[in-house]
Amino acid sequence: MELEKNMVVSEFLSKGSVLKQGAEARVYRDVFLGRSTIIKERFPKKYRHPLLDEKLTHRRTVQEVRSIQRCRRAGIPTPVVYFVDYTSHCIFLEDIVDSVTVRDHIAATRQRSHPSPTLVPLEPLAARVGRVLARMHDEDVVHGDLTTSNMLLRRSGDGEAELSLVLIDFGLSYISALPEDKGVDLYVLEKAFLSTHPNTEPLFQKLLESYAASSKKSSAVIKKLDEVRLRGRKRSMVG
Amino acid sequence: MHSSHPLELFPGRTVTLMLFKCVRNPAELRRSAMGGQITAALINPRMLVDPFQVIVAANKAVHLQTIGKMKTRSLNSEIIFNLSPTNNISEAFKRFGISDADDSVLVVLVATGDESQTLADIKEKVDGEQVPMEELPTLSDVTQIRKLYKVTPQEEKMGGLLDSVVCKMATKDVM
Numbered sequence: 001m002e003l004e005k006n007m008v009v010s011e012f013l014s015k016g017s018v019l020k021q022g023a024e025a026r027v028y029r030d031v032f033l034g035r036s037t038i039i040k041e042r043f044p045k046k047y048r049h050p051l052l053d054e055k056l057t058h059r060r061t062v063q064e065v066r067s068i069q070r071c072r073r074a075g076i077p078t079p080v081v082y083f084v085d086y087t088s089h090c091i092f093l094e095d096i097v098d099s100v101t102v103r104d105h106i107a108a109t110r111q112r113s114h115p116s117p118t119l120v121p122l123e124p125l126a127a128r129v130g131r132v133l134a135r136m137h138d139e140d141v142v143h144g145d146l147t148t149s150n151m152l153l154r155r156s157g158d159g160e161a162e163l164s165l166v167l168i169d170f171g172l173s174y175i176s177a178l179p180e181d182k183g184v185d186l187y188v189l190e191k192a193f194l195s196t197h198p199n200t201e202p203l204f205q206k207l208l209e210s211y212a213a214s215s216k217k218s219s220a221v222i223k224k225l226d227e228v229r230l231r232g233r234k235r236s237m238v239g
Numbered sequence: 240m241h242s243s244h245p246l247e248l249f250p251g252r253t254v255t256l257m258l259f260k261c262v263r264n265p266a267e268l269r270r271s272a273m274g275g276q277i278t279a280a281l282i283n284p285r286m287l288v289d290p291f292q293v294i295v296a297a298n299k300a301v302h303l304q305t306i307g308k309m310k311t312r313s314l315n316s317e318i319i320f321n322l323s324p325t326n327n328i329s330e331a332f333k334r335f336g337i338s339d340a341d342d343s344v345l346v347v348l349v350a351t352g353d354e355s356q357t358l359a360d361i362k363e364k365v366d367g368e369q370v371p372m373e374e375l376p377t378l379s380d381v382t383q384i385r386k387l388y389k390v391t392p393q394e395e396k397m398g399g400l401l402d403s404v405v406c407k408m409a410t411k412d413v414m
Contacts, residue, residue, distance in 0.1 A: 031247065033246070074391075
């Protein structure tokens with residue numbers, strides 16, 4: 001039975017195309033129930049004890065689904081969950097069609113402004129990211145893996161002003177009200193942002209200003225961020 | 240005038256939908272479905288935004304049947320249960336099943352292979368007018384749907400009512 005139930009989805013996935021493969025999961029694109037769908041499969045990790053592996057994988061799948069629903073309820077755009085298979089640990093998600101990652105968008109915009117580099121055209125986007133993250137943190141959702149690749153811009157009407165920001169990949173997310181956790185969330189983004197997009201410090205500053213202005217609980221988080229910058233992501237284990 | 244949708248995860252299986260208006264024998268139909276003379280799920284279309292909602296519920300029902308983890312006794316009752324945003328079975332039947340006072344019904348049939356005979360048999364039993372699936376939105380009660388699925392205004396504004404409803408259905412067992 002165990003074998004047979006996993007066959008259903010794996011046979012389906014064998015026909016789909018792999019978009020991405022990470023350490024934690026594989027991502028496919030396929031047509032499911034007549035719609036273009038993204039399927040995230042958390043495959044078994046052979047290096048872990050089978051029982052522990054099953055438990056961790058299950059917990060992460062559940063966590064991802066919960067965070068997505070929590071964000072959606074608050075009006076923060078994330079992909080719709082169509083179906084979850086808790087036996088093969090697959091999440092079937094809405095394919096955000098006609099979208100680019102924030103990473104590619106920033107890179108393309110900077111390319112265009114070459115040779116007179118200016119960050120001004122990107123400031124509204126940075127402010128938008130700050131606002132969305134503030135709302136997410138106000139819902140006590142900590143993303144856990146904020147990068148500009150995990151944010152999509154979707155055309156919702158015509159013109160650039162109509163781009164809406166969609167957050168994806170809640171695989172490492174969790175629910176927490178602690179400013180510490182939210183501060184680390186921003187710290188991870190700062191590191192990723194500045195290494196993916198060199199010389200954009202003013203842009204990230206803009207993002208933080210907008211975050212601070214939008215969130216009711218931002219001052220404690222920004223204070224924690226300053227602390228985390230001094231010590232790094234991990235807390236000291238001494239004492 | 241029925242519409243059929245393949246379940247990609249279960250090759251050979253399709254979901255077939257038939258919509259009826261001005262139904263004069265709802266009580267009889269409900270009894271037949273419960274007694275097993277009608278082998279299809281009979282659904283109250285007032286709580287449906289779009290056929291996609293039913294296909295999502297049917298896919299989940301077939302999946303749970305395959306792995307032996309259905310919460311109700313049959314595939315057809317499982318489809319009705321999966322439509323509900325809560326885990327309360329009797330509540331689900333009350334909201335999404337047909338009641339003796341209803342005058343419209345959506346027939347949902349999950350079939351393997353040729354189902355034309357079953358479809359004809361069901362059509363025979365329904366004393367009402369079959370209408371195209373496109374008429375489904377004219378029968379839905381959007382205000383009640385919003386209330387039942389607890390869709391917040393900001394959520395609906397983001398991606399529409401159908402997205403919110405489907406997402407709630409798909410995630411209900413871990414919320």
